[in-house]
Amino acid sequence: MKVILQSIVILFSLLSINIQSQDILFIPRDTLLTGPLGTEFIFYIDLKNISPVEQTVFLVRSQNILPPDWQSSLCFVYCFAPDLDSVVTNGDFGSRPLTPGEEREVSLHVFSQTNTGTAYVTVEAGTFLNPNNRIVVNLTAEASTAEINDSENGITGFSLSQNYPNPFNPTTAIRFSVGNIPEIIAGRQIVTLKVYDVLGNEIATLVNEEKPAGEYEVKFNGSSLSSGFYFYRLQAGNYSKTMKLTLLK
Numbered sequence: 001m002k003v004i005l006q007s008i009v010i011l012f013s014l015l016s017i018n019i020q021s022q023d024i025l026f027i028p029r030d031t032l033l034t035g036p037l038g039t040e041f042i043f044y045i046d047l048k049n050i051s052p053v054e055q056t057v058f059l060v061r062s063q064n065i066l067p068p069d070w071q072s073s074l075c076f077v078y079c080f081a082p083d084l085d086s087v088v089t090n091g092d093f094g095s096r097p098l099t100p101g102e103e104r105e106v107s108l109h110v111f112s113q114t115n116t117g118t119a120y121v122t123v124e125a126g127t128f129l130n131p132n133n134r135i136v137v138n139l140t141a142e143a144s145t146a147e148i149n150d151s152e153n154g155i156t157g158f159s160l161s162q163n164y165p166n167p168f169n170p171t172t173a174i175r176f177s178v179g180n181i182p183e184i185i186a187g188r189q190i191v192t193l194k195v196y197d198v199l200g201n202e203i204a205t206l207v208n209e210e211k212p213a214g215e216y217e218v219k220f221n222g223s224s225l226s227s228g229f230y231f232y233r234l235q236a237g238n239y240s241k242t243m244k245l246t247l248l249k
Helices: 001-022
Strands: 024-028 032-036 042-047 057-066 071-076 087-088 103-109 117-127 135-144 148-150 154-158 171-178 191-198 202-212 214-222 228-236 239-247
Touching: 024 103, 032 042, 042 071, 042 117, 042 135, 057 148, 071 087, 071 117, 103 117, 103 135, 154 228, 154 239, 171 191, 202 214, 202 228, 214 228
Parallel strands: 032 135
Antiparallel strands: 024 042, 042 103, 057 087, 057 117, 071 103, 117 135, 148 154, 154 171, 171 214, 191 202, 191 228, 228 239
16 A cells, blocks of 8 residues: 555656746747838747646746847837846736646747847746746847849939837937939938837928938937837938837836
8 A cells, every 4th residue: 555655756756847847938929030121020928828727927038138339128018128138927027827728829029220240149937836847938030231223214312210118217319321313312302210109100200301312310208208119200302111110108
């Protein structure tokens, strides 16, 4: 009888270890993203509680190697400040634990700014029930100069950069260039730079005038706005580009 009881205890212990070693799934949809300079790279990661109990999950950004003036942010429900390296699925972070079988979408945002280069970010996921067993995900983002070039039609050097800093509070700088666009060279084309909310409502006009070819920088002040995502759009003639900025108060 004693041997049977010992066998049951050992079997239960092994089952417990097996359950704890498979608390969650943490699977990235992409591990490498490339794009033009100014891109906001978004790595989506599928998180699932595969255990039979509720799980409080933590995320740790254990490596954050970025080109100068780039930033990265951890996101689930909300996107957090770039200097925050760990977040938890509990009320302190506007979230809650995962119920058995529940799936959630986690994301890491990498904001390329004014320098081309490659970002290397590592995110680890674990649970409070089994904190030493972590799933490690390595993510890479590469950015090159973003520019519209259509030499056949005499158009070169139309570009819009990611605002800097981003996220920002309350002011940020936006750089853009208008190059060899015939209408602009002739002084007949209006250049506009406007800011919109997520519903498409125009909230600010930063530029609305004739511009000769060249590089420009304007400031945007979001002190009267609430935290969140906004979009800014540069347009000259038939050419336009839209990018996203993040106000974080």
